[in-house]
Amino acid sequence: MPARAWRICQTYSDAEVCDRVGGYCAIHLGCSGRAHDRRPYFRIPSMTGTETLADLPPIRARRILQLALKCWPFIRPMFKHLLLLLGSAALVSLALLALGLLGTDLFNNKILVGDKLQPLQAQLLFVDESFVLGDIADNVNEREVLTESQRKTVRTRAMIWAAGLLVVFAPLVGGLVYYNIWIWQMINQNLRVAMIAKAEHLSLKYHSQSRVGDAIFRIYQDSATITSLVQETFVGPAAALYNIVLALAFLCFFEPRIALAAVFAMVPMILAAAWATRLLRERALANRVAFSNLTSRLQEIMIALRVVKANKGEGRVLRRFDKDSHRALDAAFSLRMTIAVLEVAVTSIAALVTIGAEYVIVYWVLGERETFLGAAAVTVIGFAVWNLGAFEDARERLGGALFGATGLVGAWARLQDLFIGLERAFYLLDLEADIVDPDNPAPFPEPLESVTWQNVHFAYDSAQPVLRRVDLVARSGTITAIVGGSGAGKSTLVSLLLRLYDPDRGRVLINRTDLRRLRVDDIREGVAIALQRNVLFAGTVADNIGYAARRPKRADIEAAARVASADGFIRELANGYDTELGERGGKLSSGQRQRLSLARAIVRNTPILILDEPTAALDAETELEVMRNLRGWARNKVVFLITHRISTIRNADQIVFLEQGRPVEVGDHESLLLADGRYRSFVDAAVGETAGV
Ligand SMILES: Nc1ncnc2c1ncn2[C@@H]1O[C@H](COP(=O)(O)OP(=O)(O)O)[C@@H](O)[C@H]1O
Ligand SMILES: [Mg+2]
Structure with a gap:
């Protein structure tokens, strides 16, 4: 678990974290009837699974450069490796190019046609003088050829050479491919880690407005586009261009008109690609959005599994998933379809031109027509007249040029998707974290005197205020009970104290220090919270109590358990504190689990302790x-207690009655009863309930 998430878990149990981070999930389904069950959680438009091209900057050359620059910090650590890779790849490909030239000539002109060898070829094949082309001046009229047996020798030795080279180059090329993958995976890793760190730094307010699945998809799928950034943007197109130019040059030596035809054929290809661009971008985005929605759905289902089962919701959930899954499939299909249609179109153009050229060349071969450069061409392309070899070679060059262009168009199509992916990845990275450490943090105030909310206003969604004008002081050594109906804002009020959110207006102070002047880690080090929805882990009882504390001693754990009235039942377990608690503490009753999580908060021994309905499952006596x-x-601590039980509330030093985010009454039990207001009605209602009236 990343460090910061871990620390949040120490303060808010992880169920609460995924509750709040998830925004919309099982736990909300589980507390049905509350206002926020039904509220839409998808508010930031481009994070909502409905983003459109208009939400993204247009992909222009400048933007591409910008994105590439943004990638640089993640590429930099691997730059040495990239240079090494590039150098080795250049060497290997040069060697392969030279061997290719030698080999083509050997195969086409020597083995197939029977021409005599160049001296270098003879040396490499270890054959004697009789294989070598003599002085041309001596026998101008007679073409020297290899004998049948000589051709066989050349063929055999060339094949031995080919086999030998294969043994050497295959692992070399394979190694380079592996190296390339490794480098880019490391770069992707850097980017992913940065994105996770960012996601952790964004406040829970942000997370409650976006779906977890979206962030997950951005981090593990969209970010992966960086692995093909250089390949698709620079290396691939550069190599294709190089091949095209090279092929065109060779074609010119054969016949410039064929080269010209190839160039003309590229015009409709480029037009087709340009025409498809916008469509490609739209569909690439729709595809990524659909899959990120699917990820969100998946994540929600997995978290909600218990609730779904309990409510027999499997069928409905399955249908919804099926629908999302189909949408994603459709989106993927229509993107692939667009790419396929484009590729088929340009490939057809290439094929047509190739067939046309072949048709013409066949006539030239039959007429033994001279190639464009004629005798002068022999040194470059090896053919003075059109023959079978020339036909083969020219056709290959033409294919090189045209299919190079086809490849470029394909790369262009993939680039659209790649940059959409990068945009989505960097969208997350570019968000400004709103909960950040101050530049010069103040130390956590010691000794603790008071906690103060000063004119605090807060809303998750600006249209719907949750806390309004909250003024509240809690002094050291006191217990403050926060009372109010469901959705009154009790949990929100205390979560501001953890700086899970910042107030929209006003301040939260510890002693006289604004929380925003403290390091976030220090705050969470100083505040412990126990929640109603507690989560236990597979591990021993002692592990579960001590997991949020720093190197807890057994004595501390037992002392905390005693305060939480858990010591008694723990000792009755088979192995006492060393009893293994299965997955999620399933072996314990809910009251026992609550007391464990209470002990977990107490053992941290922080100056501020918040109990957010952690005693709801306890019977009145235990509470x-x-x-x-x-x-x-809690003699020198500040304790906040959120509960509905009057017998507990009445013992608090201070009672805050919260109504629609406003502390409407503050005082102790007696004085609030005397005031005969909201609190009194609340108590009367509760007493009436327990009396069975
Ligand atoms: N993560 C959240 N995102 C948006 N709204 C929320 C979130 N958590 C709570 N709310 C809303 O804030 C209001 C107060 O909630 P809460 O503080 O949990 O109340 P209480 O703890 O008193 O039951 C409710 O209307 C609830 O819908
Ligand atoms: Mg609450």
């Missing part, structure tokens, strides 16, 4: 016992 223990334990 009262826990409260008595806490009072003794």
Whole structure:
């Protein structure tokens, strides 16, 4: 688990983190009836799974350069390797080019046609003088040829050479391919880690407005486009261009009109690519959005599995998934289809031109027509007149030029998707984190005197204020009970104290220091929270209590368990504190689990302790016992307690009655009863309930 997520888990249990980070998930489904069950969580438009091209900057040359520059910090650590790779690849391809030239000549002119060898070829094949072309001046009229047996010798030795080269070059080329993959995976790794770090730094407010699946998809799929950045943007097109130019040059020696035909054929190809560009971009984006929605759906289903099962929602969930999955398939299909149609179109153009050229060349071969440069061409292309070899060679060159262009068009299509992916990856990276450490952080105030909310306003969504004008002081050594109906803003109020969110207006102070002047880590080091939805892990009881503390001693763990009234039942377990608790603590009752998570918060021994309904599953007697223990334990601490139980609330030093995000009444039990207001009605209602009226 990344360090910061771990630290958040220490303060908010991980269920709460995925609850809040997930925004919309099982846990919300699980608390049905609350206002936010039904609210839309998809508000930031481009993070919502509905982004369109208009949300992205247009892909122009400048933008491509910009994106490439943005990639640089992730590429830089691997730059040495890239240079080494490039150098080795250049050497290998030069060697292959030279061997290719020698080999083509050997095969076409010597083995097939029977011409005599160049001296270098004879040396390499270890054959004697009789294989070598004599002085041309001596026998102008007679063409020297190899005998049948000489041709066989040349063929055999050439094949031995080919086999030998294969043994040498195959692993070399394979190694380079592997090296290339490794380098780019490392670069992708750098980018992914940066994106995770960013996701962790973005406040939970941000995360509650976007779907987790979207971030996941951006981090592990969109980011992966960086692996083909250089290949697709620079290397691939450069190599294709080089091949095209080379092929065209050779064609000119054969016959410039064929080269010209190839160039003309490229015009409609380019037009087709230009025409398809916008469509490609739209579909590439739709494809990525559809799959990121699918990832979100998957993530939501997996988290919600228990709730879904409990509510027999499998059929509905399956249908929804099926729909999303189909959408993703359709999007993927229509992108592939566009690319395929484009490729078929340009390939057809290439094929047509090739066939036309072949048709013409056959006539030239039959007429033994001289090639364009004639005798002068022999040194470059090896053919003075059109013959079978020339036909083969010219056709290959023409294919090189035309299919090079086809390849370029394909690369262009893939580039559109690649840059859409990069845009989406960098969108996440470019977001400004809104919860950040200050430049010159103040130390965490010691000793703790008070916690203050000063005129605090807060909303998850600006249209719907959650906290309004909250003024509240809690002093050291006191227990403050926060009371109010569901959705009143109790949890939100205390989460500001953890700086999970910043207030929109006003300040939260520890002593006289604004939370925003403290390091986020220090705050979370100083505040412990226990929640109703607690999560236990596979491990022993002691591990579970101590996991959020720093190197807890067994004595501390046991002391915390005693405060949480958990010591008794733990000792009755088979192995006491060393009892293994299966997955998610399934072996314990919910009241026992709650007491463990209470102990987990207490063992951290932080100056501020928040109990957000962690005692709901305890019976009244145990809760009262826990409260008595806490009072003794919390002498110089500030404790916040969110609960509905009057017997507990009445013992608090201060009661805050929250209504629609406003603390409408503040005081102790007696004085609030005397005031005869909201709190009084709340108490009367609760007492009436327990009395069975
Ligand atoms: N992560 C969130 N994103 C958006 N709205 C939220 C989120 N959490 C809570 N809310 C909304 O804020 C209001 C207060 O919620 P909360 O603080 O959990 O209330 P309480 O703890 O008193 O039940 C509710 O209307 C709820 O819908
Ligand atoms: Mg709550």
